[in-house]
Amino acid sequence: MQIITPGMRLVPEAVLANDAALFRKIAETPSHTDRSLHRVVIVGGGAGGLELATRLGRKFGKRQISVTLVDRNRTHVWKPLLHEVASGTLNASTEAIEYIAHASRHHYRYRIGEVVGIDRAKRQAFVAPSFDDDGRQIIPPRVLGYDTLVMAVGSVCNDFDTPGALRNAIALDTVSQAARFNRRMINACLRANAQYEQLSPGQLHCVIVGAGATGVELAAELHKSMRQIASHNLDNINFDKLIRITIIEAEPRILPALPEHMARASAHLLRDLGVQIRCGIKVTEVTADGVRLGDKIFVAAELVVWSAGIKAPDFLKNLDGLETDRINRLIVDDTLRAKGDENVFAIGDCANCVLPGQDSPLPPRAQTAHQQADHVVKVIAARIKGQPVPAFRYRDYGSLVSLADYGAFGSLIGGLKIEGLLARLMYRSLHKLHLRAVHGSLKTALDTIAAILGRRTRPRVKLH
Structure with a gap:
């Protein structure tokens, strides 16, 4: 039996039920021809996951570690911009980053698929098969081995079981x-x-x-x-x-x-x-x-x-015994390591990280994922050298909100209030910082110039 998921993916019911027996019959897929490399598997290609894969690829290249990014989608769009895609003021096709092309340029491997479970004892991640819109299998179910697993699956809407x-x-x-x-x-x-x-x-x-x-x-x-x-x-x-x-x-x-x-x-x-x-x-x-x-x-x-509200994806509740909170986030310590497993880490919205001296978890913001991705690069470097894993330090740079062309408001470090053009420019710069992290300064600058020129020839709002 097959069921249709909201994303138009056709997935066997046994896989959705996280049937570990199905994956134990599958041979592990090698992540690299050189089996001596430290295997890093990153689950989720959102802001944190993509930045982490990019930085690891740039830092280590094909030496010392093998980096694999797993995501069920083939392209990445910065999530804070999705409201602009919904309104039609942003065309997702022009802003999307193609994982396959990006991975080849930045020395990591991309694998399409949805991770539905792990085996912590064998250090394996279970990847569900991928199907096209007609129900034909594209990629079979796979098992990926890891030495370090980083969960960066973000968050989803929490409807609190509201009827309808x-x-x-x-x-x-x-x-x-x-x-x-x-x-x-x-x-x-x-x-x-x-x-x-x-x-x-x-x-x-x-x-x-x-x-x-x-x-x-x-x-x-x-x-x-x-x-x-x-x-x-x-x-x-x-x-x-x-x-x-x-x-x-x-x-x-x-x-x-x-x-x-x-x-x-x-x-x-x-x-x-x-x-x-x-x-x-x-x-x-x-x-x-x-x-x-x-x-x-x-x-x-x-x-x-x-x-209204967010939660981490439901499959994290049954991730081979790892501890989660009431909204499915993995409990991590101040190094971002999942509680109970030294080989599993979590960053971004799917991580519940309460730092020493704090009473509540870090906020689910893009800047949190950005800083945590940068920290996990240091974690990987320490692990392959056999050194102690460093503790994570978070710095709150403030908040910004932009209301289309009508106005923008912000609160920066130290409670500094800004609004108007300055706030709008700083709000836009957050996306540019993300692009620079995944593309580099030159490509980001060229893409920005091309977007400014192209805006003169396109409708102000997407009409199809």
Whole structure:
């Protein structure tokens, strides 16, 4: 029997159930022809995983270690930009990094597939088979041996088992999900413009569940992009009057994890744009027609995005006995080593790292994954030399939020407040720093110039 997963991958049910017996019958796939090399397997090609693979490849090349990056996708798009892909202000195809080409340039190996389990005693990772959209197998199930395993699988949306959320709302965990929302948004505009009858309740309305950075930034991007779509001769309806965007947050204010002055400024700007903000109330159900708040309130909406809360992927709960927290994150010590196994490390959103003197885990931010990737390079160097593994030190450089072209706000080291053009430039620089880490300075500069020139010949918003 085969079942279709949300990512349109066809995966045998036995593999999804993490059937270790299936993999024990499979011979281990060599990671390198030189079996004396220290084998590093990185699971997950997000910001942290890709930067780690790139840095290890550059530092060691083909000497001393063999680096393998495993990811079920074939391309990488920086996750903090997915809300721009969803709104259509960013074309994912032009921003995507192709793992196969990137790996060959930076001296590591890329293996397509989804790791579904490990055998810690044998130091093996189990990779599920890959299938195309027609159900034909591309890559068979494989077993990869490792000396150091780094879990960098990031996080996924946490819908808290809210009835109807999985079926009727779209999360923004992957490029395919963001592109799916973008198509749904464009179709909603085209449908409304072409129909003769009066718009139904909730038509051209969008509800964003969760007012973290993703939800708040998405609201501003949608306000801009939906009006840009309407400007392309969709003149049968008054989009300024009929488009409605609502943000729903269970906490008392938006951006609950960021400084209060950023939340205040962002809320003021959004309200000026006509975005409705409902705080201090939970979504109890998502239907095909909208969302239910509490027992009595119903907000009609044609489009629903779920961005409330995160959790690590569910398979980490059963990762051969490694300890996890309530949202599936691997418990790691101050070296980023998983509790109970000296050969397994975790970085990024899937790691629960509480440093000495701190009361809570490090925040799930891109800067955290960036710093942890840099640290694990030092860890690998120490391991192959037989030296003690160094402790990780985290430095919080502050927070930034950008609301499309309408405004940007930030809080830097020492509580320094910034806003406007400076904040927007610093926000954009975060992506450039990521690109420089995975491409180098020259290619990043050339790609930036090409993007600026190409922007003059393309529509302001993606229309297909």
